[in-house]
Amino acid sequence: MSLLALVMILVPEAENLHLQSCSEVQRETPPQFSLSKACALSLKTTVANSRRLATFYHCELLARRKNGLAFNFNPQLRSCRVYGCPDTEDSETFLPDPGYDYYSRYLRTDKLTNYTCVPNVGMFHLHKHRLNYTMAFEVCLKEGSTLADVTSEVRTNGLSRLIEKEGIHEVYVGMDDMAEEGRFVSAGGAPLNCVEYRAWAPREPRVLNEANDCVVLNTRREWRVVNCGLKLPFLCELVMGNTNRSITNVTMCHSLPTMRRKLECWEETKKLHPQERKNGQCPKDFQFYQQGNVSEMNNNSYIGK
Structure with missing residues (x-):
């Protein structure tokens, strides 16, 4: 089952969620206050x-x-x-x-209690217990979050510092190529090729192995592709209203x-x-x-x- 299909089951109101084009990503406006x-x-x-x-x-x-x-x-x-x-x-x-x-x-300010703020970026919940990628994705959705977006330098660096401070080496984040091999998208469906920033570790992304579809962030501020069945800690990002x-x-x-x-x-x-x-x-x-x-x-x- 694709992650988009999982979202449709867990979050019925997300019926309009789809793989976005770059023009759609560029037209998106940030959430209002x-x-x-x-x-x-x-x-x-x-x-x-x-x-x-x-x-x-x-x-x-x-x-x-x-x-x-x-x-x-x-x-x-x-x-x-x-x-x-x-x-x-x-x-x-x-x-x-x-x-x-x-x-x-x-x-919902009551939802912020378990979250850590990365200033000027967002609110994040580090789950130290280990789950595979799909289960981690599901946990984040149920708490009104998504797996964390790392598609900018400030995000990658800030979140890498966050997990290092908590003594975690690497975590699942919101990026995978499950829908199409080699085409990485964020947890919200935004294609990686719509942004210039990359933080791939040396010799990454490894896309020859079809089981390696899911991205992790490590304390060296790098992205790696791993088998989605691996059980790892994961990082949720609270969805802005x-x-x-x-x-x-x-x-x-x-x-x-x-x-x-x-x-x-x-x-x-x-x-x-x-x-x-x-x-x-x-x-x-x-x-x-x-x-x-x-x-x-x-x-x-x-x-x-």
């Missing part, structure tokens, strides 16, 4: 920081240019803070701040002139967009302000910092 947490400012180290961006879209554009995985935006301060790694659901690096909303490329979202009233509320009007706006937003606000409620710290203590909120030293 989605609201992850409202009224919260991350204390993570930034990879870019600007106080001159007036709109959400300009902040998002900066995050894309810097390959950020998350960002904070405060329209009143025109403040945009871009992060190389996203915060997890139970992160202690958030500061309650009604001026900022936090956006991430990942829709790609949602058709528009700018909601959550951000629009911040442009209102007074705190009282902002609070009223947030209340209306929660009624109109319960699903979007489900994971983005203002922290409990702010709930008592909704009972008339707006002046205290205005005097809080951390507001708008």
Whole structure:
């Protein structure tokens, strides 16, 4: 059974997945950022920081240019803070701040707990137990991931350092030539010949042996082709969320002139967009302000910092 057929069985919504042409790969747009947490400012180290961006879209554009995985935006301060790694659901690096909303490329922050961030690249889960390639592929799919993409220098080098740090010599990654001998494709169906970067070890890829269809990454930052039946550790990459979202009233509320009007706006937003606000409620710290203590909120030293 091909891996594409396996994906169709395990993930029915992937019915449109197919071997892509290079033109399709080039037309792909990176996943959008989605609201992850409202009224919260991350204390993570930034990879870019600007106080001159007036709109959400300009902040998002900066995050894309810097390959950020998350960002904070405060329209009143025109403040945009871009992060190389996203915060997890139970992160202690958030500061309650009604001026900022936090956006991430990942829709489910609760899924990030078991993953390691490679800054400006993605979130990865190293499985140290050994499985053959097909079973490893299946495990990744079931946790909302794919076998890791290594088709760039920054990815190959970053992931090689990750497995070396964990004491693993080599792992299965998302590349094989099962569909057509000698034509390597990523776990998502993108042909290797669409990119210029290569990291083959000397005398690789070995394609004369038809059983050698699956690619591993080693600690020497090299790719090797091995028998897919070998049981090896493997590296999953969390799939970034790609949602058709528009700018909601959550951000629009911040442009209102007074705190009282902002609070009223947030209340209306929660009624109109319960699903979007489900994971983005203002922290409990702010709930008592909704009972008339707006002046205290205005005097809080951390507001708008």
